[in-house]
Amino acid sequence: MNLTRTLATARRVLAQLRHDPRTVALLLVVPCVLLVLLKYMFDAQPGTFDRIGPELLGVFPLMVMFLVTSVAMLRERTSGTLERLLTMPIGKLDLLLGYAIAFGVVALVQAALASALTIGVLGLDLAGPTWAVFAVAVADGLLGMALGLLVSAFASTEFQAVQFLPAVLLPQLLLCGLFGPREDMATVLRWISDVLPLSYAVDAMSRLTTTTGVAGRTVLDLAVVGACAFAALALGAATLRRRTP
Amino acid sequence: MMNSSPAGPGPAAPAATATAAPAVRVEGLTVVRGGRTVLHGLDLEVARGSITGLLGPSGCGKSTLLRAIVGVQRTAGGRVEVLGEPAGGAGLRHRVGYVTQAPSVYGDLSVIENLDYFAAVLGAPRTDPARVIAQVGLAGHERDTADRLSGGQRARVSLAAALLGTPELLVLDEPTVGLDPVLRQDLWRLFRSLADQGATLLVSSHVMDEATRCDRLLLMREGRLLADDTPAELLRSTGTADIDSAFLDLVESTR
Ligand SMILES: Nc1ncnc2c1ncn2[C@@H]1O[C@H](COP(=O)(O)OP(=O)(O)OP(=O)(O)O)[C@@H](O)[C@H]1O
Ligand SMILES: [Mg+2]
Numbered sequence: 247m248n249l250t251r252t253l254a255t256a257r258r259v260l261a262q263l264r265h266d267p268r269t270v271a272l273l274l275v276v277p278c279v280l281l282v283l284l285k286y287m288f289d290a291q292p293g294t295f296d297r298i299g300p301e302l303l304g305v306f307p308l309m310v311m312f313l314v315t316s317v318a319m320l321r322e323r324t325s326g327t328l329e330r331l332l333t334m335p336i337g338k339l340d341l342l343l344g345y346a347i348a349f350g351v352v353a354l355v356q357a358a359l360a361s362a363l364t365i366g367v368l369g370l371d372l373a374g375p376t377w378a379v380f381a382v383a384v385a386d387g388l389l390g391m392a393l394g395l396l397v398s399a400f401a402s403t404e405f406q407a408v409q410f411l412p413a414v415l416l417p418q419l420l421l422c423g424l425f426g427p428r429e430d431m432a433t434v435l436r437w438i439s440d441v442l443p444l445s446y447a448v449d450a451m452s453r454l455t456t457t458t459g460v461a462g463r464t465v466l467d468l469a470v471v472g473a474c475a476f477a478a479l480a481l482g483a484a485t486l487r488r489r490t491p
Numbered sequence: 492m493m494n495s496s497p498a499g500p501g502p503a504a505p506a507a508t509a510t511a512a513p514a515v516r517v518e519g520l521t522v523v524r525g526g527r528t529v530l531h532g533l534d535l536e537v538a539r540g541s542i543t544g545l546l547g548p549s550g551c552g553k554s555t556l557l558r559a560i561v562g563v564q565r566t567a568g569g570r571v572e573v574l575g576e577p578a579g580g581a582g583l584r585h586r587v588g589y590v591t592q593a594p595s596v597y598g599d600l601s602v603i604e605n606l607d608y609f610a611a612v613l614g615a616p617r618t619d620p621a622r623v624i625a626q627v628g629l630a631g632h633e634r635d636t637a638d639r640l641s642g643g644q645r646a647r648v649s650l651a652a653a654l655l656g657t658p659e660l661l662v663l664d665e666p667t668v669g670l671d672p673v674l675r676q677d678l679w680r681l682f683r684s685l686a687d688q689g690a691t692l693l694v695s696s697h698v699m700d701e702a703t704r705c706d707r708l709l710l711m712r713e714g715r716l717l718a719d720d721t722p723a724e725l726l727r728s729t730g731t732a733d734i735d736s737a738f739l740d741l742v743e744s745t746r
Contacts, residue, residue, distance in 0.1 A: 254611035258600070265599045265636070326595030330652070333561045335584035336612045488579060489565045491524060 247343075251336045255344020259318070260351065273314060273352055277306035277360045285368045296371045300451040301424055303364050303383055307356045308390035308447070309415055315349050315394030316407045323398070332488045339483040342395055346388070346479055353387030374454035378464065382454065385471045386447045390415075392478035393443075399485040418444035423452070443474035512575055514539045514660050514691035515560055519569035522555050522714075529555050530714045532569060537693055537707075542686050544702050545695040546738070547711030553695040554592050556711070557662050560693065561589040574659060585613050588653035592664040592695075594645045595652075598638035602629060602648050605637060606655065615656035623651040626681055628674065643670045650678075654685075661685065663694045667701065679704045702734040710738055717741045 263270055284302060288294040322328045331341060361380045364370045372379060397414055401407040421431070421439035428439050439445045450467035454460075515537035522530040529552045537543045545553050558564035559571050562579015571578035574586055596605045606620035624630055627647040637645055650666050661682075667675045679701070682692050686706075694705070702708050703722050710718040710725075718725060718741055722734065729740040 250614070251612050254608055258597070258604070258608040261604055262597060262599050325598065326591045326593055327597060329563055329591060330589065330595045330609075331612065332563060333579075333584060333587065333589045334609070334612050335581070335614070489563055491565050 248337060248340050251340045252343045252347065255336070255341055256347035256351075259345055259348035262318075263348070263352070269314065270352070273310055274356055274359055276310055277303075277356060278363050280306050281360060281364050281368065285364075292371075295368075297452075297455060298424065299364055299368070299370045300372065300379055300455050301448045303360055303379065304386035304447050304451050305419065305422075305424070305444070307353065307360060307383060307387040308444070309411065310356075311349060311353055311387050311390035312394040312415060313408070313411055315345065315391045316398040316401065316410060317404060318349075319345065319395050319398035320401055320404055320407045323402075324404075329490075332486075337483075338486045338488075339480065342479050342483050342486075345395055346391060349391040350388055353384055353391060357383035357387055372454065373456055373458045374460060374464075378454050378460050379451070382447065382450045382464075382468060382471075385450075385468055385475070389443055389447060389471050389475045389478075392475040392482070396478040396482040396485070399482055415444070418442045421445065422448040424448055443471055446470040446474075512539075513537055514574060515693065516572040517556075517560070517569070518571075520556070520559060520566060520571055521568035522552070522559060522564060523567045524555065528567075528714065530559070533714075533716055535709060535716060535719055537691060539691050540686055540689050541706040542682055542692045542694060542704070543707045543709060544705035545693060545709045545711065546697065546699060546702055546734070547717075549697065551711045552714045553697075553711060554664050557589075557664050557693065557695060561587055561662050585656055586659045588655070588658035588661045590650050590653045590661075590663045590666050592668075594637075594642075594649035596637045596645065596648045598645075599636065601634050601636055602640075602651075603633040605648060606652060609652045610655050613656040619655050619657075620651075623654040626654060627651045628677060643674065646670070647678075657690075659690060661690060661692045661694075663692065665695055665697070667696065667698070675701070699734040699738065708734070710741060712742060712745075717745060 281299065281303060284299060285295050357380055361376065361383055365372065365376055365379065393414060397410040398407055401410060421435060421442055422444040423439070428436060428445065431439060446467040450464050450471070453464050513536040517533050517535045520530055520533040521528065533556065545556065547553055555564060559566055560573060560578055562583070573583055576583050602624065603620060606623065610619050624633060627650050629644065629647055629651065632640065632644065637648055640648065646666065646669065650663070653661060653663070667678055670678070682694065686692055705722060707721055708718065708725060709716060725734065725737050726732070729737040731737040731740055
């Protein structure tokens with residue numbers, strides 16, 4: 247690991263984002279717009295918004311980050327800059343961590359905006375502390391980013407990269423407990439849902455809506471989400487090959 | 492890490508054996524790409540401090556050979572040794588500069604942002620980006636976005652990135668393609684001055700008239716080496732007046 251190279255990479259990725267203000271605007275605005283939509287969809291049943299609002303506050307940024315990072319990494323590969331970098335003295339994990347830091351900054355801003363909007367403006371009624379909701383939202387954004395970087399290793403075109411969203415995220419979305427209690431699922435699906443990281447992300451959020459304070463289980467869920475994000479990054483670095491066919 | 496600054500005419504080599512050894516030694520290199528054998532057991536050497544031209548028709552395997560030398564090509568057999576180490580070794584990564592055939596720069600970043608980033612990755616001196624921009628004749632374009640440059644300008648940004656950190660070996664895949672005669676002349680003067688300072692250059696091209704600017708030529712065809720000689724000797728042995736004819740003559744005689 248080399249901090250200079252990691253930070254130089256993070257700076258470079260942020261510079262690329264700065265040159266593309268429309269992508270940044272979409273990254274920050276889309277989750278917020280979706281949350282506003284959700285609020286007024288359940289205009290007559292504020293209880294429903296209070297229940298699923300926080301869960302989707304975690305899910306929307308995750309999806310957006312997943313898409314953006316998988317395409318960003320793929321562009322690095324198709325532009326030939328990845329091949330150049332791999333002949334240079336930069337570690338594969340340094341490169342991915344650079345991306346992670348840059349998009350982590352974006353995830354932070356995104357989570358801050360979305361939580362401020364949902365809790366401050368849309369009046370979401372929470373039992374748990376606001377900061378914990380923010381923390382889970384950031385962790386979800388980081389998980390989306392790490393999964394996006396990982397799957398981009400398996401995509402060779404942008405069409406393939408975009409297809410990974412339905413392939414990797416939608417099954418998690420169905421099984422994470424958003425549409426019904428995980429206890430009600432077929433046993434096998436229940437087991438699968440137990441090993442999918444999104445289940446922990448959504449569990450953490452739903453527990454924050456119903457219980458005051460931060461339960462030990464919530465901290466554990468948060469740790470699982472963080473560990474999965476890091477594991478995805480490490481796996482992404484391991485699957486990156488300096489030599490290609 | 493400024494351990495690779497250009498040395499004078501008598502460079503203080505790290506070890507006596509290192510100067511004697513060739514910059515690149517390829518033995519029995521075989522590469523299979525997409526199910527086809529693209530390089531058939533190549534053997535060759537590239538001498539230090541020289542400019543070697545790699546010539547041959549499109550698809551004969553020039554880029555594949557260069558990729559194997561910089562260590563990004565998966566190989567199916569043989570050995571590639573670069574500056575005394577196995578190709579692609581960690582110790583080589585700031586001693587070898589590589590220009591891919593298609594310019595590999597970040598299109599959405601400016602020229603200087605691109606070079607500052609690659610310089611940081613290499614640990615090159617902070618003054619290096621300005622130096623290499625001047626060397627490739629892009630002064631005044633520092634703040635231009637790479638995507639908005641002309642094709643030849645973008646290719647020169649890619650070349651500039653390979654010059655960062657003053658590498659001992661430069662592997663250049665068609666660096667002058669699409670450039671006008673004046674610019675080509677300037678770049679070949681730059682290549683010569685780099686070689687005079689002790690660097691080794693391996694330059695692929697299919698512009699045969701560039702061949703006479705090289706110290707040595709490797710002529711390739713269908714993944715095999717047709718000739719490995721000086722331009723003058725090649726013309727003499729084939730009794731031809733230019734490298735184009737020499738190449739055609741060699742193709743005829745090996746049929
Ligand atoms: N990514 C790839 N996958 C499979 N086969 C490839 C790939 N790239 C090149 N090849 C094959 O390898 C052979 C040699 O290609 P290479 O790019 O080395 O040729 P070249 O001499 O550099 O040609 P050019 O002068 O057109 O650049 C070609 O026959 C090509 O079809
Ligand atoms: Mg080529």
